[in-house]
Each structure stands twice: as structure tokens, then as C-alpha cells.
Amino acid sequence: MKLSLRAGDTSKPIRLGRIERYVLVQQMRALGVALAVISALVMLIDFVEISRGLGSETDLSALRIVGLMLIKSPQVIVQLLPFVFLFGTLSAFVSLNRRSELIAMRAAGISAWRFVLPAAGMALVLGVLTVTCIGPLAAAGDNLFQRERARISGSVLGAEEDKQAIWLREGEDTRQMVIRAGRQDRANARLLDVTFFIYTTDPQGRRAFSERIDAPAASLSAGRWRLINAVGAQTGQRAVRYATLDLPSSLADDEAFERFARPQATSFWSLPAQISRIEDAGFSSTAYRLRLQQLLATPLMFAAMSILAAAFSLRLMRLGDLAKMTVGAVVLGFAFFFLNQASSAFGSAEVVPPFVAAWLPAMLTALAAFTLLFYTEDG
Structure with a gap:
């Protein structure tokens, strides 16, 4: 399979060659390792948290704690997926560089864009899959964990919830x-x-x-x-x-007792209807609109993290700056993550519109990644 790049040849689609497929396989393996490491850390922390929290209130078996951990952890793991793409792609390209495979590719006249863009495209596809399929399942698991935690804790949490004031609005x-x-x-x-x-x-x-x-x-x-x-x-x-x-x-019989789910615990497919319900009830839907825009920007963030990691790892080993570039990629990745958190805070406080607060970090990450890649590849 070869790339169809001849001038004026628009009849055949561009297909991935052996080099692109090989780089993608290396990236997917590294992403799997990064996902496994981050998932293990999250699950360990959740296991200890559940054991010290619910385990101290009631007598829970280790198997029950593991079950609660398995339905709680995916929501946290999904939120940390940008780091999976950052560390995984960085690890894949650094390994290729250490084995001099990138040097051989570039010595053969292959542009870095040829194997970086397919990696970014795969990250984009995985981002869409995360938002549309994996994210809703993680949100459902988080809601199930909240219900199980309230049930296990007994009537104490239930009584506190029943004492909370309820506000509704309806009419014509x-x-x-x-x-x-x-x-x-x-x-x-x-x-x-x-x-x-x-x-x-x-x-x-x-x-x-x-x-x-x-x-x-x-x-x-x-x-x-x-x-x-x-x-x-x-x-x-x-x-x-x-x-x-x-x-x-005009309310349904159960809507008087139903509380709005947290934005983070609401799936992508449920957010538009949830926003309409909240606005019909007379409350602010800013947090939910922000969450919807953040989910829409997730594929771009994954692709930008992949390009950023690849651009930082393209420097030749013999130049001696690969370690510094790798550390720089990690620092810059964390900087964009904290920028995303700060932007979310400004968006929730309605300092900036939700659309700007959600898309600005992803756009800045993408611009920084493309700028660095242009500088590294084209000087």
C-alpha cells in the first residue's frame, strides 16, 4: 500500500503506507501502556478512598470495594485521557528516535508530516469515540456509584438530601x-x-x-x-x-423530585435535553453548556496533544537535547491542562462565554503543536 500523491491524481484516496502503519502500531502500543499505567494509579487511589470512606462507615468486603472502584474510576480516567495521548505518543516517538528509526525515515527523505499527521488523525478518531461511546458509559458508571454510595451509607445521606430545598419553575x-x-x-x-x-x-x-x-x-x-x-x-x-x-x-410526576445531574456526570447525548430542562426551569445552564462545548473540543485536544508530543521528540539523539525536549513536552502539556482548568473556572463564572472557555485551550494547544512542528521540520 502506497500513498497516492501524484499531482492531479484525485481519483484514488490517500492510503497509509507501511511506514505510516508501522508508526501507528507503535503509537497504539504506547498509548495502551500509558492508559494502563494511568488507570492503575487512578484505581489504586479510588480503592484507598472508598476503603477509607464507605469502608469505615459500613462493613464492605474487598470484592465489593473493587466493584465500586470499577464503576467510579472510568469517569476519572476519561478526564485524564489527554495525558494518555501526551505520554503515549511521546513514548512511542522517543522509542523510534532511540532506535534510530526516525533518523532512517528522515534520511530517506520522508517528511515528518507523513507519520505525524496519521498519528494525529488516529487521536482525533479516538477522541470522537471517547466522546460518543466511552464517555457516556463512564458517566453512567459514575451515576451508579453515587446511587450505590447513598444506598450503602444508609438513611443518613438520604435524610440530608431530603432536607435540601428544591426550586422549580413552570407555566406558560x-x-x-x-x-x-x-x-x-x-x-x-x-x-x-x-x-x-x-x-x-x-x-x-x-x-x-x-x-x-x-x-x-x-x-x-x-x-x-x-x-x-x-x-x-x-x-x-x-x-x-x-x-x-x-x-x-406541566411537569411530569417524577420531575418534582428529580435533581439535575452534575455536568461531569451527564453524558454527551443527554446534555442538549438537560440544558433545555434547566432553562425551562428558570436556572442557569452555563455549566452544562460549558461541558457540552468541552466534549465537542475533546477530539481536537487529543490530536493537539499527539502532535505536541511528536514534535518535541523529533530532535536527533546525537544533538543531545532530546531529554530536555521531552521534559519540555511534559511541562507544556501540564501547562495546557492547567490552562484548561482555569478556562473552565472562568467559563463557569460567566467571565467568558462557554464556547470560548471550552475551545481556547484546545486551539492554543493545537497552534503551539503546529508551530513547533513547522519549526522542527521546516526550520
């Missing part, structure tokens, strides 16, 4: 309701210590407060809120007591 164009519940009774499907703030909207879009209704308990069923022993007061009028009061609702 002319009428809106903001609902606050001090507690929830999941066993009986009720909200306790409930306050309904009702607003009306005029044709000009101006919203005005209309009525406040307080009740010890409210249950949601068949498209209506049923309030018990409610007290309602409209603007400028005396309070009115109701033994029972029904209010129309």
Missing part, C-alpha cells in the same frame, strides 16, 4: 409559577413546606406578581398540584384558606 406565556419546597418526602411523593409564587405576564411581556400560596404539603399527579391546608394571598387582598387546592401543572 401568560402565567408563571415559582415553587420552593423546604423538604421532600420521597416515600409519599410529596413536597413539604411549599410556597408557590404566581406571576402574570401582560401582552407587552411585563411580568407582575399576582399571588403567593403556602402549604404544609403538595403532591403532583395527573397534571396538577394538590395542596393541603393552603393559605393564599393576592396582591392587596386578605389571605384565604383552602382545605385542598388544585393548581394546573
